[in-house]
Amino acid sequence: MGWLWRRKSKRRMARIVIEGAISGSTRRRVLKALREVQEREFPALLLRIDSPGGTVGDSQEIHAALLRLREKGCKVVASFGNISASGGVYVGVAADSIVSNPGTITGSIGVILRGNNLSELLAKVGVRFETVKSGAYKDILSPDRALSPEExxxxxxxxxxxxxxxxxxxxxxRGLDRETVRTFADGRVFSGAQAKDLGLVDELGDEEQARLVAARLADLDEERCRPLTLGKPRKRLLQNLPGSSLLLRLNQLLTTELELSGQPLWMYRP
Incomplete structure (x- = not known):
């Protein structure tokens, strides 16, 4: 049945979903799906983004892969869901066109790097770190002390x-000059309607509207062309247990915190 996976899809539309924080696992899943889009020669990709952003490098790699896909002739339309902020915006601007819900939370263009200074807590419980390092900045953001001015x-x-x-x-x-972008790229968030006024998105609408835009760009039948979703996340073992939604949410929050801790982030973190 391998030939079915490889067959060409020149009259079909692909769909990939980026949901939750953008991290290494997201990057691997999305890049694999993008390779399939290219190999099967889909003429259009509907990219659904519902993400607060994430790690810098992973966002950049997805962005670069989308640009390469466009160079091969695939039309890419991004659809912003509940939230597409920071790294979600970075990925989205690689598309030919962006469609956003009027109430989507977007923007948050900027970078954040967070560490934890637990020195007072550690002193109270009698915990001290002994550090041997090769250079003055090797233990930067260590939780047992504050940052120095130089750091x-x-x-x-x-x-x-x-x-x-x-x-x-x-x-x-987005076809804007840098100084214009800097006037609103200060970390603030916008609604989709506000983002359209700023030039961050092309039009307002739901995912169905984004599908129609992608079909028109790729000259596909708007009524008959339905997207094929690629790169679906694997189902988790806890998914069918009572209270699984809460357990999965807690697991997602913990995993995200561990994956992103101590890294520069393009991420909306209220």
């Missing part, structure tokens, strides 16, 4: 560089 300056330069990359990609993807 804060170093991390700020890292954040500034990442921020400049973000601004540049949004400017290029």
């Amino acid at each position: 804060r300056e170093l991390l700020q330069s890292l954040i500034d560089s990442s921020y400049d990359q973000f601004v540049g990609v949004v400017a290029e993807g």
Whole structure:
């Protein structure tokens, strides 16, 4: 049956969903699905994004893969769901067109890097860290002490560089100049309607509207062309147990916190 997986799909539309925080597992799943879109020669991709963003590198790799797919002739339309913020925006601006719900939470263009200073708590319980390091900054963001002024300056330069990359990609993807993007790229969030006024999205509508836009761009039959979803996340073992939704949510929050801790993030974190 392998030939069925490989058969060409020149008159069909693919659909990929990015849901939750963008991390390494998201990147691997989405890149695998994008390779299938390219190999099967889908003329259009409906990219559904419902994400607060995530890690910088993973967002960049998905963005780059989308641009390569467009170079092969595939039309990409992003559909913003409940939230498409920070890294979700970074991924979305790689699309030919962006359709957003009027009430979508979007924006949050910027970078955040968080660490935990637990020094006072550790002192109260009598815990001390003994550190041997090869350089002055090797234990930067260690939880047993505060940042030094020099360390804060170093991390700020890292954040500034990442921020400049973000601004540049949004400017290029949306056909805006950098200074215009900087006027609203200060971490604030917008509704989809506000984002349209700023030029961050092309039109307002639901996922069905995004499907119609993708069909028109790829010259597909708008009525008969229904998307084929690729790269679905694996079902979890807990999914069918009583109270599983709460358990899965707690597991997702814990996993996300562990995966993203101590990394520069393009992520909306209220």
